[in-house]
Amino acid sequence: MSKERYIAAKQRWAEKQKARGVTARLVASRDRLPPGQKLTDGFPVLDLGVQPEITHDTWGLTLAGLVAKPTTLSWAAFHALPQVEDVSDFHCVTTWSKYDCRWGGVAFTALYELAQPPPEATFVYFTSYDGYSTNLPLAACLDDDVLVATSFDGAPVSREHGGPARVIVPKLYAWKGAKFVSGITFLAEDKLGFWEVRGYSNGADPWTEDRYA
Numbered sequence: 001m002s003k004e005r006y007i008a009a010k011q012r013w014a015e016k017q018k019a020r021g022v023t024a025r026l027v028a029s030r031d032r033l034p035p036g037q038k039l040t041d042g043f044p045v046l047d048l049g050v051q052p053e054i055t056h057d058t059w060g061l062t063l064a065g066l067v068a069k070p071t072t073l074s075w076a077a078f079h080a081l082p083q084v085e086d087v088s089d090f091h092c093v094t095t096w097s098k099y100d101c102r103w104g105g106v107a108f109t110a111l112y113e114l115a116q117p118p119p120e121a122t123f124v125y126f127t128s129y130d131g132y133s134t135n136l137p138l139a140a141c142l143d144d145d146v147l148v149a150t151s152f153d154g155a156p157v158s159r160e161h162g163g164p165a166r167v168i169v170p171k172l173y174a175w176k177g178a179k180f181v182s183g184i185t186f187l188a189e190d191k192l193g194f195w196e197v198r199g200y201s202n203g204a205d206p207w208t209e210d211r212y213a
């Protein structure tokens, strides 16, 4: 990566940090119902047929791959990181959307800062306790509404919704957010996740209905 790109990435990072602040923030999505979606008041559950039971004692979040500081965060270490809250809309590819989901947890940017990936790490691969995986370009993860969430509406994320911790990527279809998350791996090249190898699109943009590849 060129020096210019490296500096631009650093600068973008600094701006994000500034925008993020150190206290709770509320950022609602500006747009609302994407094309082809129906609004639901409920909260459907989608999984692979397994809802792994992970206690706080056995839980860990591993930051690995192309990083200067590989680590596995315990529940306590995770909670010692700055905690943020974000309200966002949730869009499932199966055509339901849910407005105003209030998630609390740690911003992806904080985990990025901790792990210190080098500039050539431009992709991210998420793994989960149920065997699920999903992938994203790093740039999509650095949006300030991307969280590893441990609370929903002020209560712990329930097991059916991916507790103890799940990833939220509000701007994309929800399969890009790993429930029961166990690992975040930084990579120089893209690696397709569970649904991405099974015909879901890699882009997952609800606004262009980028549903299936």
Ligand SMILES: Nc1nc2c(c(=O)[nH]1)N[C@H]1C(S)=C(S)[C@@H](COP(=O)(O)O)O[C@H]1N2
Pocket: 043, 044, 045, 046, 047, 048, 049, 092, 093, 128, 129, 130, 132, 133, 160, 161, 162, 174, 175, 176, 177, 178, 179, 180, 181
């Ligand atoms: N670990 C894991 N994460 C997952 C899934 C899964 O099966 N396992 N399903 C994905 C899909 S397709 C969607 S739509 C959302 C559903 O989240 P919900 O069950 O809280 O509605 O989780 C995503 N993350």
Ligand SMILES: [Mo]
Pocket: 046, 092, 093, 094, 174, 175
């Ligand atoms: Mo989904």
